[in-house]
């Protein structure tokens with residue numbers, strides 16, 4: 001069947017594009033099993049959205065945030081899995097800690113900060129493919145429902161959770177986080193790990209988190225924001241912000257102050273807020289993306305770091321282009337990898353200059369009355 005335009009129903013299109021690749025064990029193979037034409041269309045649609053950088057283009061990206069984010073994760077999910085693992089977020093690093101350990105600790109820390117207990121029913125807003133939900137449910141003994149608007153990620157999350165025998169404790173529902181389908185006052189705790197930055201307006205998603213939390217429940221967010229050092233009138237700063245947005249499927253990334261204001265406006269009483277990137281750590285959060293092999297701990301992290309060097313990127317992009325040429329990889333795969341690499345450079349630049357943080361932590365309580 002020839003696909004010449006994106007069908008009206010996104011779900012229909014996702015089935016065409018991803019086929020049965022969500023249940024594929026290996027993420028690299030899953031990446032190769034997409035429909036080539038559909039993949040090309042989504043790549044073109046995503047790139048086209050970023051051709052201009054002015055207020056009007058930003059507004060248009062905000063208006064179409066849902067398809068922008070879905071396009072992004074339809075393209076990026078398998079590369080994320082293959083290059084990063086099952087937890088789609090960044091993290092702090094303790095001395096000698098591997099990436100996998102550090103990611104898990106970052107998740108456990110949030111669970112600790114919002115006081116998740118055994119028996120709690122918890123909501124994970126923007127759950128990716130469920131890595132954090134599985135880790136937190138296992139760590140605390142709680143039950144977690146993960147929501148996400150990307151059908152492919154929900155399928156992958158559900159399949160991985162079944163494979164780990166965790167389906168009784170952890171489940172997933174396709175949901176728009178700007179309009180959650182749960183009744184008011186449902187959850188004992190709610191969290192979002194580096195996901196709400198995809199919202200067109202932060203107040204909207206925070207208001208939904210507030211609504212579904214039980215009175216007295218504690219809610220925690222790791223937010224992506226531009227820090228207080230960011231200057232909108234500085235063209236270099238603006239370029240870094242734009243690079244982060246484009247490489248990471250974000251229609252409008254806000255400042256720390258705006259995020260704090262939105263959280264309070266939603267109704268939460270702030271219990272703790274802190275940019276965790278300001279702590280003095282052994283390695284900065286952007287270490288694995290920087291291509292500096294001296295930061296690596298252990299063989300897997302060394303290979304990951306090698307991949308982010310100039311030579312490593314060249315090899316990866318050449319491999320993907322060759323696979324595309326012989327039609328083993330869908331058209332647009334190498335272009336997507338390039339978009340992610342350029343986005344990673346913007347993250348590193350933003351991190352080095354302390355203009356950006358992926359770990360502005362806000363912990364708030366929904367008042368009893």
Ligand SMILES: CC(C)=CCC[C@@H](C)[C@H]1CC[C@H]2C3=C(CC[C@]12C)[C@@]1(C)CC[C@H](O)C[C@@H]1CC3
Pocket residue numbers: 079080082083084087088089090194195197224248249316337340341343344
């Ligand atoms: C987009 C948001 C809000 C969160 C995702 C955070 C991270 C999981 C990603 C940010 C940059 C990503 C890159 C990769 C994996 C996932 C991230 C770290 C790659 C390492 C995947 C493999 C590619 O070849 C290079 C990518 C660079 C960026």
